[in-house]
Amino acid sequence: MNPAWSVILLTTLIGLGQGLLLAMFGVEVASRLALTGAPAAVFYLAGSALSVLCLGGGLLASFFHLGHPERAWRAAAMWRTSWLSREVIVLPAFIAAVTAYGAAHFYGWSCSLWIGATAALLAIALFICTAMIYICLKFLQEWHTPLTLVNFILLGCASGLLAAAVLAGFVWPLLMPALALVAGIVTAAAAVTRGMTLARNALLRPASTLQSAIGISDPKIAQKAQGAMGGSFNTREFFHRRTLQFVRSAKWFFLTAAFALPLLLIALSLTAAPPRLLTLAFAVQFAGLLAERWFFFAQARHPQNLYYQVIS
Amino acid sequence: MKQLALVIDLNVCVGCHACATSCKEWNTGGAAGPLTDQNPYGKDPSGTFFNRVQTYEVGEFPATETVHFPKSCLHCEDPPCVPVCPTGASYKRAEDGIVLVDYDKCIGCKYCAWACPYGAREIDEQQQVMKKCTLCVDRIYDTALPESERKPACVIACPTSARLFGDVHDPASDVSKAIAEHGGYALMPEWGTRPANQYLPKQPKQSVAAATVARGMDPRTIDGAMKP
Ligand code: SF4
Ligand code: SF4
Numbered sequence: 044m045n046p047a048w049s050v051i052l053l054t055t056l057i058g059l060g061q062g063l064l065l066a067m068f069g070v071e072v073a074s075r076l077a078l079t080g081a082p083a084a085v086f087y088l089a090g091s092a093l094s095v096l097c098l099g100g101g102l103l104a105s106f107f108h109l110g111h112p113e114r115a116w117r118a119a120a121m122w123r124t125s126w127l128s129r130e131v132i133v134l135p136a137f138i139a140a141v142t143a144y145g146a147a148h149f150y151g152w153s154c155s156l157w158i159g160a161t162a163a164l165l166a167i168a169l170f171i172c173t174a175m176i177y178i179c180l181k182f183l184q185e186w187h188t189p190l191t192l193v194n195f196i197l198l199g200c201a202s203g204l205l206a207a208a209v210l211a212g213f214v215w216p217l218l219m220p221a222l223a224l225v226a227g228i229v230t231a232a233a234a235v236t237r238g239m240t241l242a243r244n245a246l247l248r249p250a251s252t253l254q255s256a257i258g259i260s261d262p263k264i265a266q267k268a269q270g271a272m273g274g275s276f277n278t279r280e281f282f283h284r285r286t287l288q289f290v291r292s293a294k295w296f297f298l299t300a301a302f303a304l305p306l307l308l309i310a311l312s313l314t315a316a317p318p319r320l321l322t323l324a325f326a327v328q329f330a331g332l333l334a335e336r337w338f339f340f341a342q343a344r345h346p347q348n349l350y351y352q353v354i355s
Numbered sequence: 356m357k358q359l360a361l362v363i364d365l366n367v368c369v370g371c372h373a374c375a376t377s378c379k380e381w382n383t384g385g386a387a388g389p390l391t392d393q394n395p396y397g398k399d400p401s402g403t404f405f406n407r408v409q410t411y412e413v414g415e416f417p418a419t420e421t422v423h424f425p426k427s428c429l430h431c432e433d434p435p436c437v438p439v440c441p442t443g444a445s446y447k448r449a450e451d452g453i454v455l456v457d458y459d460k461c462i463g464c465k466y467c468a469w470a471c472p473y474g475a476r477e478i479d480e481q482q483q484v485m486k487k488c489t490l491c492v493d494r495i496y497d498t499a500l501p502e503s504e505r506k507p508a509c510v511i512a513c514p515t516s517a518r519l520f521g522d523v524h525d526p527a528s529d530v531s532k533a534i535a536e537h538g539g540y541a542l543m544p545e546w547g548t549r550p551a552n553q554y555l556p557k558q559p560k561q562s563v564a565a566a567t568v569a570r571g572m573d574p575r576t577i578d579g580a581m582k583p
Binding site for chain 1: 375394402407410421424437442462468469474477484
């Protein structure tokens with residue numbers, strides 16, 4: 044597939060927003076259980092604002108993917124069958140819940156935990172909707188695995204936890220080491236599942252071949268013409284047209300930037316404790332996650348590409 | 356239940372593109388139009404088409420055969436492109452099985468194109484809505500046309516009658532008989548989409564290339580000896 048920046052930004056930004064909410068909710072639960080001290084309301088307030096900003100940014104980016112953004116409201120219609128439609132419904136609901144969560148802490152409502160629980164459930168629901176958009180396309184074999192959902196959740200939570208740790212560094216430093224530690228654990232877990240996905244996809248054999256595509260069993264078939272000389276939607280949408288070298292570099296970049304470097308920086312921050320290290324870890328990891336999402340799209344081989352091998 | 360479809364005979368398709376041209380001509384002016392083009396006379400011409408004629412070379416030289424392969428929406432009986440559409444713009448008609456896009460509802464999210472394994476859907480870059488073959492739904496029921504012309508434009512245009520049109524659920528129809536008699540097959544059966552359109556396989560024929568080689572005119576040779 045040809046990765047679209049709008050969708051890369053949408054999925055990474057909302058993942059961050061979801062992770063941040065889950066991190067805050069986790070902190071609130073832990074503090075109610077007296078596992079940690081209770082942070083001041085400003086932690087939740089700033090966290091909710093940041094989360095809403097990311098979610099809104101993702102939503103805005105998604106509009107750039109549409110040919111007719113002014114009709115976007117129509118996309119809520121087919122929630123019975125379409126995961127995209129479900130995402131379109133859950134995302135605004137989640138934004139509203141996060142806003143309410145921030146408000147609850149600002150005004151000191153006692154029901155903040157319940158609002159947080161609702162928002163957390165919506166965060167999980169949103170992860171499922173987003174991932175299922177890709178998982179349900181069974182002939183995109185690279186995506187058609189539960190690992191896609193696991194990666195979306197873990198990567199979103201890793202960046203959200205790291206953002207929460209950075210935030211704590213500014214407004215409630217006592218919380219920072221614990222959040223950084225959990226962010227490190229989730230980042231490590233994400234590295235394992237993303238690595239498993241890479242290994243799985245390396246072994247995939249495409250179920251469709253040129254033989255099944257045109258229904259001729261001869262082992263030797265060569266395309267001579269694809270019905271258009273100057274390319275078409277089919278050649279623009281489904282081919283990234285980058286070299287193998289570029290794709291490989293993207294992979295090593297995201298493995299380094301999303302996992303290895305943040306883990307190193309988190310480990311350093313746990314011993315030396317300057318919040319600047321965590322800020323750097325967050326920035327590096329987010330760049331890595333953008334590359335990870337680019338690679339996720341680029342790696343998927345659409346069976347329609349079999350029909351578009353040669354221009355002449 | 357009726358399921359209208361095309362059956363394409365690969366034995367007689369000569370790759371002349373008359374179907375693609377006629378399709379474009381009818382549909383750019385018909386209810387589904389316009390089908391816009393970008394740079395039609397420029398360096399990288401591109402445009403929206405419902406139908407593309409592709410060409411493949413099958414076999415090993417000199418025993419090769421050229422296969423011309425027209426490709427359009429197959430009006431799948433279990434179309435993966437329909438349930439994924441968030442707006443309901445993509446739908447399959449219950450009355451005749453035609454898969455259509457409502458341009459007034461489509462938001463141009465392209466998700467349906469991702470969900471079609473055949474690459475049968477193309478976004479109209481100017482109108483920014485998804486387009487695909489309509490089986491000429493705006494002419495096959497048009498009682499103002501003479502009965503013989505109530506067929507998709509591509510079927511009428513084909514000079515070799517490689518394209519048959521009819522109800523594949525009616526065992527007595529021409530298309531059903533052609534599929535039964537000539538071993539019609541579906542594309543990429545591995546995805547369970549159950550395409551309504553089918554293709555009639557090329558029958559083995561006497562290889563011209565083999566005869567040429569037998570006459571000592573093998574182009575791989577110089578003065579009768581194999582080229583180095
Ligand atoms: S060929 Fe593609 S666009 Fe047409 S019905 Fe089947 S899946 Fe949908
Ligand atoms: S591009 Fe249009 S028809 Fe296709 S899924 Fe999106 S809204 Fe539906």
